[in-house]
Amino acid sequence: MAKAKYLEIADAIIHQIDIGHYHEGHKLPAHRALAEEYSTTAVTVAKAYSYLAEQGHIESFVGRGSFVKSRSTLKQAIQSQLVEDEWNFSILQPCLGSAMEQIHNAMSQCFREALKPELFGYIENTGCSAHKQAGMKWLQQSSGLQIRSAEHVLLTNGAQHALSTLIELYSKPGDSIAVEAQTYPGILSIINMLGRTAVGVELDEQGMSPSHLQAVCAQHQPSLVVIVPSHQNPTTRTLSLERRKAIASVIQRHHTWLVEDDIYSFLNTEVIAPITNFIPEKSFYISSLSKAISPGLRTGFVKAPQSQVDKLAAHIRSMVWLASPMTFEVAAQLISSGVAFELAKDQKKIAEQRQVIARTILEGERLESQYNSFHIWLTLPEHVNTDEFVNTAKERGMFLSNGRFFCYNESYSQSIRLSLMSIPDQTHFEIGLRHLKTLLDQYQSSI
Ligand SMILES: Cc1ncc(COP(=O)(O)O)c(C=O)c1O
Structure with missing residues (x-):
């Protein structure tokens, strides 16, 4: 039996990724352009793209298009971009200010x-x-x-x-x-x-x-x-x-x-x-x-x-x-x-302050951390799909670490890890947390 058209397109794209023609971050052609190339409809290409997204090869963003995803789970778990206007809650590093x-x-x-x-x-x-x-x-x-x-x-x-x-x-x-x-x-x-x-x-x-x-x-x-x-x-x-x-x-x-x-x-x-x-x-x-x-x-x-x-x-x-x-x-x-110990103490203090801010803004969420941890382990409400939540957050400029990548067998996790230290500017950090809270509330009310 002939292969379904959408799988044929998906295989061709996976091949392009395998041979390095489509590299990580590469923007895939628009649905209509690819449909023409394969003498098919834009709907079939959309089906191929959602299949590729399900399989973890690509990620799609409303209004921006579809992009080849990193094959390194480490890179997916810890997203090291630091772009202005975006909030990196993904990387666990000290607050590099003074x-x-x-x-x-x-x-x-x-x-x-x-x-x-x-x-x-x-x-x-x-x-x-x-x-x-x-x-x-x-x-x-x-x-x-x-x-x-x-x-x-x-x-x-x-x-x-x-x-x-x-x-x-x-x-x-x-x-x-x-x-x-x-x-x-x-x-x-x-x-x-x-x-x-x-x-x-x-x-x-x-x-x-x-x-x-x-x-x-x-x-x-x-x-x-x-x-x-x-x-x-x-x-x-x-x-x-x-x-x-x-x-x-x-x-x-x-x-x-x-x-x-x-x-x-x-x-x-x-x-x-x-x-x-x-x-x-x-x-x-x-x-x-x-x-x-x-x-x-x-x-x-x-x-x-x-x-x-x-x-x-x-x-x-x-x-x-x-x-x-x-x-x-x-x-x-x-x-x-002795400067190393002073710097360590300073980071500890910043972590303590950031925990207070995060716990205030994210009040009502299921949070786990100690009063001066660099991060928070946040469990999403049961009806929320973590993969989808992390993707939506990314579309809105918030990088989170999906709990899946911390599981020894990469099984699904209801939690995300939230780093409190990688955004140096405190005001920017607070704005990011408020955006996150808004997103959490939107998901909460979508039951
Ligand atoms: C538990 C743990 N071990 C090791 C590392 C990596 O540390 P380093 O930068 O010293 O290689 C990290 C970084 O996140 C970590 O969380």
Whole structure:
């Protein structure tokens, strides 16, 4: 039987996308133009376009047309455009206002001082000792991590590089990796790209459930367990000390490694001992300056078990030689002068203010967050379709992160993640939130 015309058109468009002729963001021809080319009607082309939209290949906007969608789920989850007149509630970064000047000052100071040959050559090929010392200070002060020697600290190009390095080195294709059932899409994208399988561990109101982790470990024997223990992305939940001990005890009993990604620990009101403190020989602890200071620095720190330091250093050396000592020089300057901790405190304060504003404007909505989280996990009313809501918000200039991209198996989610920090101007931020509230009210009243 001959293929329906609309599917023939859809296949032809998918082929154009596959061969790179239609790239991401490419505007597809108007219905009438394509109808002429295929000797068919505009209605058939519209049917082909809605089929392509359903399948996730394109997105259509009233009055603007249809466009090829990104194939990277990470890119769809975290939309990094920062366009004036639009509201980016999608990207989780610090509020880059006055912080930029302080970072700039640290940079100028670093490079005004005496020339340091180690910054320019290949000699210190696992990173300068002074930079590891600074990393140790950051890890100890921002999270209460116990470290005996700066030699256990490795330097990476941000936490993302640390995560991909550890997943690549400590698992093989086909292995299971246990993650929070809803987690940071950057972790899921590494697991998928490297051909590993993500296994979701249930979350309750505190975060990862130790009893379900126990069941997952028994059933799937994951090579690694990846956990975000503080201000979890996307739910903002934080594991209590008791919960951390319980998780450590599960991991201790199984043949698996822990990767503790504690990039938001500086937001905790009181220091809560990391899980790593209870199982230091079975755990890799990750932090970075991306959320507290600036993601542009690309400075990440990993504290490795003593037995794994050489293996991990050799892997980093083979892959990237070393994370740039130039940016670590700036990071070390910020940390040793104490400015890094001041900047982190400032971000914490901004997050606190933004939470108050958001909770006031979005009153009546189902919101989850802590009083100073960088983001909010917002659950839409049951009758609202999240995919449609996120698309409509985008048409109106609001970028939101669809909860689907945080689910370990990309299943449908009734929630969205709302970043409160990526819009530097507070008035603009408030206007954006009011637009969002209007949209939520419109959907609410459309029952
Ligand atoms: C939990 C988590 N880990 C890692 C990262 C990436 O951090 P970095 O910029 O240091 O690579 C993010 C960024 O959103 C994150 O939320």
